[in-house]
Amino acid sequence: MKEGERDFNKDKESLVKPVREIVVPGDLLDSGKLKPGDGTYLSNGKIYASQLGIKSIKSNFVNVIPLGGPYIPSPGDSVIGKIVDIGPSNWLVDINSPYPAPLHVTEVPWKVEFGDTARYLNIGDTILAKVLLVDETKRVQVTMKEQGLRKLQGGQIIDISHSKVPRVIGKGGSMIQMIKSYTNCRIFVGQNGRIWLDGDIENIVYAIRAIRMIEEGAQTLRLTERVKEYLESMTRSGLNGKQQ
Amino acid sequence: MEAMRLIDENGLRIDGRKVDELRPIRIEAGVLKRADGSAYVEWGKNKVIAAVYGPRECHPRHLQDPSKALVQCRYNMIAFSVMERKRPGPDRRSVEISKIIAEALEYVIFTEYFPRTSIDVYIEILQANAGTRCAGLTAASVALADAGVPMKDLVPAVAVGKVDNQVVLDLTKEEDNHGQADLPMAIIPRTGEVLLMQMDGHMTVEEFNKAIDLGYKACEKIYQLQKDALRRRYAVEEIETFEEAQHPQTAMEE
Numbered sequence: 342m343k344e345g346e347r348d349f350n351k352d353k354e355s356l357v358k359p360v361r362e363i364v365v366p367g368d369l370l371d372s373g374k375l376k377p378g379d380g381t382y383l384s385n386g387k388i389y390a391s392q393l394g395i396k397s398i399k400s401n402f403v404n405v406i407p408l409g410g411p412y413i414p415s416p417g418d419s420v421i422g423k424i425v426d427i428g429p430s431n432w433l434v435d436i437n438s439p440y441p442a443p444l445h446v447t448e449v450p451w452k453v454e455f456g457d458t459a460r461y462l463n464i465g466d467t468i469l470a471k472v473l474l475v476d477e478t479k480r481v482q483v484t485m486k487e488q489g490l491r492k493l494q495g496g497q498i499i500d501i502s503h504s505k506v507p508r509v510i511g512k513g514g515s516m517i518q519m520i521k522s523y524t525n526c527r528i529f530v531g532q533n534g535r536i537w538l539d540g541d542i543e544n545i546v547y548a549i550r551a552i553r554m555i556e557e558g559a560q561t562l563r564l565t566e567r568v569k570e571y572l573e574s575m576t577r578s579g580l581n582g583k584q585q
Numbered sequence: 586m587e588a589m590r591l592i593d594e595n596g597l598r599i600d601g602r603k604v605d606e607l608r609p610i611r612i613e614a615g616v617l618k619r620a621d622g623s624a625y626v627e628w629g630k631n632k633v634i635a636a637v638y639g640p641r642e643c644h645p646r647h648l649q650d651p652s653k654a655l656v657q658c659r660y661n662m663i664a665f666s667v668m669e670r671k672r673p674g675p676d677r678r679s680v681e682i683s684k685i686i687a688e689a690l691e692y693v694i695f696t697e698y699f700p701r702t703s704i705d706v707y708i709e710i711l712q713a714n715a716g717t718r719c720a721g722l723t724a725a726s727v728a729l730a731d732a733g734v735p736m737k738d739l740v741p742a743v744a745v746g747k748v749d750n751q752v753v754l755d756l757t758k759e760e761d762n763h764g765q766a767d768l769p770m771a772i773i774p775r776t777g778e779v780l781l782m783q784m785d786g787h788m789t790v791e792e793f794n795k796a797i798d799l800g801y802k803a804c805e806k807i808y809q810l811q812k813d814a815l816r817r818r819y820a821v822e823e824i825e826t827f828e829e830a831q832h833p834q835t836a837m838e839e
Contacts, residue, residue: 365815366693366730367738367775380735382695389775391695391735393815408819409622410733411640411699439640439702478651478700504733 363408364390370403380405412438412503412533414481418472419490421498421531422483424464429456434470437500437533440481444470448484450491467493467537469529496527496539499549501556503534508564509555516555516565523572524548547575589763592749598760600629604753607743607803612723612814614731620707622732624814626724629757630714635724637732640702648703653696655703658687660721662710682718683708689722689771689780695735704734715761716744719769722781727811731818739815740780741807742771745796747788752795754803768793770800774808777801 364370368390370381377383380392381403390396394405414420414436422442426433432444444462446453451461462468469490470483485491501509509530510517521528526540526548536552538545551568558564592598602608608629617623620636627633643649660682664673675683690706706729708721719742726740746756748764761767766786772779788796 363816363819365739365812366736367773368812382735382737384737384775389737391737392733393730393819394733407733409731410735411621413699439642439699441642 362396363394364396364405365393366391370396370405375403376401378402378404380407407504409502409504412436413479414438414440414442414472414475414533416472416474418532420470420472420483420533421493421529421535421537422468422470422533424462424466424468427458427462427464429458432458432462434468434483436470436472436481436483437503437531437535438481440479442470442472442481442483444468444483444485448473448482448486450486462492467498469493469531469537493529493537496537497545497549499536499538499552501534501536501552503532505556506530506532506534509536509552511565516568519565519569520548520551520572523569523576524551544576547572550575589759590749591760591763592751592753598748598753598757600757602755604751605799605802607755607806608757610807610810612727612810614727614814614818620728620732622728622730622734624724624727624731626720626727628716628720628723629755630712631710631717631720632712633717633720633724634709634711635721635728636707636709637704637725637728637734638707639704639732640699640734641705643701643703649701651700654694654699654701656687656691656694656696656706657703658683658690658706658708658725660686660708660710660718662713662717666710666713682721685781685783686718686722686725689740690725690729692780693726693737693740693773694729695737698735704729713758715756715758715767716769718742718781719744719771722771723807723811727814730811730815738773738775739808739811740771741774741804741811742769742781743800743803743807744769745800745803747786747792747796752788752792752799754799766792766796768796768800770797770804772801772804774804 370390371388377388380394381388382391388403390405392405392407394407397404420436422434422436424432425435430446434442434444436442470485471487473482473484475481524544524547526538526544529537538548551572554568611627613625616625617636622637624635640654660679662671664671706725710717722742744756745754745768746764747766748760766788768784771781
């Protein structure tokens with residue numbers, strides 16, 4: 342409704358810079374000009390926040406970027422999953438969301454015979470997977486049939502809040518690249534808030550601490566610099582320690 | 586006839602409050618690390634802690650609803666919360682309160698976003714001094730918001746009542762025990778919808794209307810305290826560019 346009115350204001354609104362402001366459920370975000378986006382709801386033509394988060398306006402949409410909450414899978418997400426159950430033609434994968442995700446034998450890169458599933462992936466194994474589809478009752482399916490998707494061997498897994506994932510990755514992958522180059526670790530960040538790290542045990546510890554720093558200070562200023570300082574000091578002292 | 590005078594000739598109550606005055610309320614969000622969301626409320630002598638888990642996979646499976654999430658609540662009074670040791674475990678009263686709080690919260694939560702899951706709310710009364718269901722509901726809604734559960738609004742709750750033939754706000758233990766009526770209520774401040782209302786005792790229609798007015802005004806104040814508690818939890822002097830957060834991508838290793 343009121344389509345004309347919205348279009349009328351379109352050009353003016355899109356020039357407005359994103360606002361950073363903590364909102365709580367029930368806060369009024371906009372009364373008419375913008376469109377309701379994620380984390381919002383419409384009532385009597387006005388847009389209210391439905392989640393605790395940060396208000397942001399982008400291309401005529403008001404969104405609330407959540408500060409917490411569960412991971413809700415959406416198609417195309419790269420996730421790290423744990424095998425929790427085995428069936429004769431499928432595995433059940435825990436992807437750190439309220440919904441378990443089945444992985445069918447036709448969605449793995451190997452040719453698996455019926456009933457032979459445990460030979461390829463067993464309970465407790467971790468995999469890199471991609472969310473294939475999510476239906477309206479939130480029934481999820483994952484796939485491993487894509488390049489780069491595989492069973493994870495070795496390394497460690499840590500959990501962070503899924504809403505902090507974009508911060509850990511950084512603008513264009515800058516943050517994660519920095520951690521990788523300083524610690525010489527192989528790191529994979531899943532959209533579901535699981536991070537897999539592999540490398541030298543000491544370096545893994547530094548990388549984990551750096552990630553925890555990002556997680557705690559996700560909304561603070563100069564985060565990248567602070568993480569860089571930390572990594573610089575740690576890797577230097579770590580190398581010195583080895584030389585002695 | 587009156588055994589105890591609860592309001593003196595200056596219109597002040599035994600704890601020195603006026604008839605339309607709330608007890609001091611302190612709300613803190615995010616006090617527990619293990620729960621998905623939590624809140625602690627000190628409301629006069631009441632001490633309440635609320636924790637939220639979920640939305641999570643619903644067990645037992647037969648309770649799952651394919652169209653929406655299930656809101657489950659447990660209100661529990663700890664053995665040392667009252668003067669005489671309370672026998673632990675659910676009783677008639679706490680089962681009832683759990684049910685009405687769950688129903689009040691279910692109405693504000695967007696349950697349809699999380700089909701087949703359950704959202705579990707645990708309310709523990711550490712110390713009780715009348716009005717614990719209101720304090721519990723107030724804490725629970727802050728804990729839900731802290732857990733990132735999408736909801737229409739926060740839920741403030743307060744009790745009003747009749748003491749010494751006067752309508753008073755926010756009854757204490759003495760006023761509740763020796764007063765004439767007790768009316769706990771919870772509302773959605775934005776729309777004014779009533780989520781919870783119970784009454785124990787008798788009031789005339791005029792008194793009832795006056796009590797409701799008093800309750801609405803007090804709920805506005807509590808609502809403000811709830812919002813402040815949540816903002817305080819995440820307050821940082823300056824928030825760095827969140828534009829990155831709007832371009833989620835996954836870093837693949839090379």
